[in-house]
Amino acid sequence: MMRQRVLVLYLANSALDSPVIAWASYDGTGARRPMAGDQDAPPYSTGVHALQDGWRLFQASTLAPPLPGQELAVSYLKYEFWFEQLGEVAR
Amino acid sequence: MSHLLGARDMARFVARGFLRFDAVVPDAINRAFLSESVPEAAPGTPLANVYPHGSALARLLALPLVQGALESLLGPAPAFDHHYKHENPAASPEQRARGGPTSQHTHQDSSIDVQRGFDVQLMYYPHDVTRDMGPTRFVPGTHLRTVNELSLARYQNIAGQQHLVCPAGTLLFLHHGIWHGGGANQSATARTMFKIRMTPTSPQVRRFDVPTLSLTAVSRPIFVPRPDEPESVESILLGVEPWFEHDTAQLEWMARIALWRHLIGHPDWDVDYWLTRLHNPARR
Numbered sequence: 256m257m258r259q260r261v262l263v264l265y266l267a268n269s270a271l272d273s274p275v276i277a278w279a280s281y282d283g284t285g286a287r288r289p290m291a292g293d294q295d296a297p298p299y300s301t302g303v304h305a306l307q308d309g310w311r312l313f314q315a316s317t318l319a320p321p322l323p324g325q326e327l328a329v330s331y332l333k334y335e336f337w338f339e340q341l342g343e344v345a346r
Numbered sequence: 347m348s349h350l351l352g353a354r355d356m357a358r359f360v361a362r363g364f365l366r367f368d369a370v371v372p373d374a375i376n377r378a379f380l381s382e383s384v385p386e387a388a389p390g391t392p393l394a395n396v397y398p399h400g401s402a403l404a405r406l407l408a409l410p411l412v413q414g415a416l417e418s419l420l421g422p423a424p425a426f427d428h429h430y431k432h433e434n435p436a437a438s439p440e441q442r443a444r445g446g447p448t449s450q451h452t453h454q455d456s457s458i459d460v461q462r463g464f465d466v467q468l469m470y471y472p473h474d475v476t477r478d479m480g481p482t483r484f485v486p487g488t489h490l491r492t493v494n495e496l497s498l499a500r501y502q503n504i505a506g507q508q509h510l511v512c513p514a515g516t517l518l519f520l521h522h523g524i525w526h527g528g529g530a531n532q533s534a535t536a537r538t539m540f541k542i543r544m545t546p547t548s549p550q551v552r553r554f555d556v557p558t559l560s561l562t563a564v565s566r567p568i569f570v571p572r573p574d575e576p577e578s579v580e581s582i583l584l585g586v587e588p589w590f591e592h593d594t595a596q597l598e599w600m601a602r603i604a605l606w607r608h609l610i611g612h613p614d615w616d617v618d619y620w621l622t623r624l625h626n627p628a629r630r
Contacts, residue, residue: 263500268592276589279502291449291502291527292483292509327624329491329597331498332589 258283262310262338264302269318269334271302277332286345302336310338349414350555356418357582360605363489363521370411371515376472378402380538384431391426393544403540406470415519418554419466420546427465427543434480434528434537449480450528451499455543458494459523462608463550469518470540475511479537480529482510482518487587489521490601498525506588551611561612565619579606580617596620 265277275297280289299305306312314337321328351359359365379402387396393416397403406412416424441447455467475481485504509529510518520526522543531537564580575581583602586595600620607615616622 265501265504267590273592275505276591277501277504279500288445288448289502290530291452291499292507292529293449294503295507297503297505327597327600329594329601330493331491332501333591333594 256344257341258285258344260284260340260342262298262305262340264297264299264305264336264338265332266302266334266336269316271306271312271315271336273334274301275299282342284342284345286342305338310340312336312338348555349410350553351415351418352555352558353560353579354558354577354582356554356609357579357606359419359519359521360602360609361582361585362486362587363524364484364486365415365519366510366512367411367415367517367519369513369515370517371406371409371470371472373514375402375405376514379406379470379472379540384429384540387426387429389425389427393424393426393542396426396429403542412468412517416466416468416544419464419519419550420544421548421550421553423547424466424544425547427545429540429542432528432537432539432541434531434539436534436536437532446532447480447530449483449530451496452483452485452501452504452525452527453496453499454488454491454493454523454525456495456522458492460492462605463546464489465522465543465545467520467522468542468544469510469520470542471510471512471514471516471518472538472540473514475516475537475539476533477509477511478531478533479535480531480533481512481537482526482539483507483529484510484518484520484524484526485587485589486524487585487589487598488525489523490598490605491523491525493525501525504589550609552609554609559610561610561615564617565622568618583617600624 260283261281263279264275267273267276278297316335355365382402437447469482485507583606584599603617603621607613
């Protein structure tokens with residue numbers, strides 16, 4: 256039985272070949288239990304390296320203009336890319 | 347001898363959102379704290395009235411280093427907001443059977459806050475903390491980002507995150523906005539951390555060791571590497587964190603300079619023209 260594994264990469268700019276600055280993963284197969292703070296080095300150096308390792312990109316954040324009056328504000332990480340793989344359910 | 351923070355330590359707090367002091371609380375206070383109960387107190391209570399005279403926490407707050415740091419960051423007579431004794435228990439056999447405990451999601455404390463000034467959260471570690479005990483995790487430099495509590499829980503790992511492995515008696519002074527979370531305690535020993543949130547009762551302007559401050563605005567050629575430059579307020583405020591996006595480092599610098607202007611009471615001070623160029627009256 257196949258389940259989804261998800262990888263979320265936050266990149267340094269909107270290009271998929273820019274460096275990874277933050278990351279998260281979730282595992283629907285049950286083989287791994289990723290959690291906050293579990294990994295101090297990124298799993299890939301760029302988004303393209305994730306593609307080369309077989310991850311399929313299924314969502315990328317849009318480029319949104321800053322809200323009026325908020326042009327200088329800093330908030331959430333902006334360049335978010337979602338990837339998936341399918342894997343066998345862990346026994 | 348003054349224990350107020352110098353200008354460079356203040357700049358470090360402005361730039362990175364924390365100051366860390368290892369093993370500065372004497373063991374006698376650490377031992378007493380672990381055996382004492384903690385009183386309840388309402389938000390807004392003068393901090394000086396919260397902990398009974400002679401208690402471990404009253405003695406901790408009376409340490410010259412703590413007095414100096416709090417007065418520098420918050421001004422005199424700060425008010426108590428809340429406190430909490432975080433007990434991160436050792437993993438139970440049931441948890442171990444299910445793969446062990448999980449860590450706390452990354453978050454920012456309390457509700458969304460857009461005020462220019464800040465509260466201080468003092469984190470106190472009364473015993474040694476090892477890596478397997480699930481130390482406090484925090485991300486330097488995230489404190490000026492306007493976000494709301496657990497909305498950022500999706501960020502499991504961020505480049506440059508730190509895990510507070512430390513000796514007993516360590517204190518961490520945090521800007522209230524810094525992104526953080528508790529780790530998963532995989533050890534056989536419970537981990538205790540005590541947090542006190544404090545708020546200013548008067549403007550946080552020129553409360554630190556002002557004679558260490560230079561008010562000369564510095565404007566140098568930009569985009570010029572200066573690897574051998576001695577550390578200064580300017581170099582600290584323009585420091586870069588490993589998680590900075592390529593296009594937000596300059597916005598972070600501007601936010602830091604704006605906060606520094608407030609703390610030094612000088613509305614036009616600048617480093618390398620970063621805010622001056624945006625406020626050029628000829629372009630209005």
